[in-house]
Amino acid sequence: MLDQTRIVSLGDELYAALRGRHVLDPLTTREPAIEVDDAYKISLHMLKRRKADGERVIGKKIGVTSKPVQDMLGVHQPDFGFLTDRMHIPDGSRVSLAQAGLIQPRAEGEIAFVLKKDLREPGVTMEQVLDATDYVSPCFEIVDSRIRDWKIRIQDTVADNASCGVFVIGEARIAPHALDLAAVKMDIQKNGTHIASGTGAAVQGHPAAAVAWLANTLGRFGIPFLAGEIILSGSLAPLLPITPGDRFDMSLTGIGTASISFEA
Numbered sequence: 001m002l003d004q005t006r007i008v009s010l011g012d013e014l015y016a017a018l019r020g021r022h023v024l025d026p027l028t029t030r031e032p033a034i035e036v037d038d039a040y041k042i043s044l045h046m047l048k049r050r051k052a053d054g055e056r057v058i059g060k061k062i063g064v065t066s067k068p069v070q071d072m073l074g075v076h077q078p079d080f081g082f083l084t085d086r087m088h089i090p091d092g093s094r095v096s097l098a099q100a101g102l103i104q105p106r107a108e109g110e111i112a113f114v115l116k117k118d119l120r121e122p123g124v125t126m127e128q129v130l131d132a133t134d135y136v137s138p139c140f141e142i143v144d145s146r147i148r149d150w151k152i153r154i155q156d157t158v159a160d161n162a163s164c165g166v167f168v169i170g171e172a173r174i175a176p177h178a179l180d181l182a183a184v185k186m187d188i189q190k191n192g193t194h195i196a197s198g199t200g201a202a203v204q205g206h207p208a209a210a211v212a213w214l215a216n217t218l219g220r221f222g223i224p225f226l227a228g229e230i231i232l233s234g235s236l237a238p239l240l241p242i243t244p245g246d247r248f249d250m251s252l253t254g255i256g257t258a259s260i261s262f263e264a
Contacts, residue, residue: 001033001035001037001038002031002033002034002035002038006031007038007041007042007045008045010027010031010042010045010159011041011042011043011044011045011046011048011049011159012045012049014042014046014146014159014160014161015045015046015049015050017146018046018050018101018146019101021098021101021102021103022103022146023103023104023145023146023147023148023149024146024147024148025147025148026147026148026151026152026153026156027039027042027147027155027156027159028152028153028155028156034155034159035155036154036155036158038155038159039154039155039156039158039159040080040158040159040221042158042159043081043082043158043159043160043161043162046159046160046161047082047084047161050084051084055084055085055086056084056085057082057083057084058083058084058085058088058228058229058230059082059083059229059230059231059232060080060081060082060083060214060218060223060225060229060231060232061080061081061082061083061141061162061164061167061214061231061232062078062079062080062162062203062210062211062213062214062231062232062233062234063078063079063080063081063108063141063143063157063162063163063164063232063234063235078204078210078213078214078217078234079154079157079158079162079163080158080162080214080217080218081158081161081162081163081164082161082164083164083167083230083232087164087165087166087167088166088167088168088169088230089166089167089168089260090168091168091169091170091171091258091259091260092168092259092260093168093260093261094261094262094263095142095166095260095261095262095263096262096263096264097242097244097262097263097264098264100142100165100166101144101165102142102144102165102166102242103144103145103146104144104145104149104150105142105143105144105165105242105262106142106143106144106239106240106241106242107140107141107142107143107188107239107240107242107248107260108140108141108142108143108234108235108237108239108240109138109139109140109186109188109196109198109235109236109237109250109252109258110139110140110141110203110207110232110233110234110235110236111136111137111138111139111181111184111200111207111233111236111252111255112136112137112138112139112167112169112230112231112232112233113129113133113136113176113207113208113211113230113231113232113233114133114134114135114136114137114173114228114229114230114231115132115133115134115225115226115227115228115229115231116132116133116134116227116228117132117227118132118224118225118226118227119132119215119224119225120219120224120225122216122219123216124212124215124216124219124225125212126206126208126209126211126212127208128212129208129211129212129215130176130177130208132225133176133208134173135173135174135175135176136173136174136175136176136181136207136255137169137170137171137172137173137174137255137256137258138169138170138172138186138250138251138252138255138256138257138258139167139168139169139170139232139258140167140168140248140250140258140259140260141164141165141166141167141232141235142165142166142167142168142242142260143163143164143165143239144163144164144165145157145160145163146160147160147163150163167232168258168259168260169230169258170250170255170256170257170258171256172255172256172257174254174255174256176208178254179254179255180200181200181206181207181208182199182200182201182205182206182207183199183200183201184199184200184252184253184254184255185197185198185199185252185253186198186199186200186236186237186250186251186252186253187250187251188237188240188248188249188250189248189249189250190240190246190247190248191245191246191247192247195240196237196238196240197237198235198236198237199236200236202234202235202236202237203233203234203235203236204234207233207234208233210233210234211231211233214231242262243262244262244263244264245262245263246261246262247259247260247261247262248260248261
């Protein structure tokens with residue numbers, strides 16, 4: 001366990017790396033005693049600094065939920081973080097990596113849940129998640145790490161706000177009970193060429209199960225899910241590297257589409 005002084009110091013380092021677009025050596029190599037609870041406290045301090053800049057929390061995210069992503073990163077349990085209003089960019093946007101503060105970004109295709117009521121009680125179930133959801137939409141999350149070369153363990157990514165950069169929500173809004181979310185098929189094109197596919201079952205068997213896990217995990221820290229929040233349920237396929245000039249288009253069967261492109 002780390003003391004409060006070290007937690008604040010590491011949170012300040014990650015905040016400076018975010019704003020200055022530079023990377024840090026892994027926290028887990030510098031602080032072998034760091035635990036996941038420490039990492040969450042570091043993340044909360046980083047979030048405190050962002051809120052002091054005027055950012056507002058509008059949701060939460062779960063990451064590293066699918067086996068392809070876990071195998072790619074060498075992290076074998078989910079992570080969790082916060083979404084702010086400045087991270088939300090319009091569907092179809094052309095994003096400047098520099099202006100968005102992105103350093104070593106990768107694209108994820110996933111299903112976003114938008115809540116119509118709070119989820120506060122312990123032991124949240126998949127059925128409760130579906131009942132509390134107003135609609136689901138297609139989503140591109142652009143993950144980014146302030147840790148050098150993505151050399152992360154679970155403590156590194158949790159401390160770094162679950163390696164989150166920015167996200168896009170497609171315009172489609174589908175009632176969660178209108179289709180089998182586990183069977184939803186995703187296809188992604190990069191620069192007009194098909195590059196990845198996946199299904200909703202890739203995230204813990206069902207996207208709502210992943211959201212329930214996140215609700216219960218954050219609930220341990222006294223953090224509820226609130227009506228109106230956006231919850232990102234995790235990538236359905238491996239992470240896709242991004243370079244300036246790239247365009248990504250995603251379709252989710254029965255739900256809709258989303259797109260995003262990039263420039264330096």
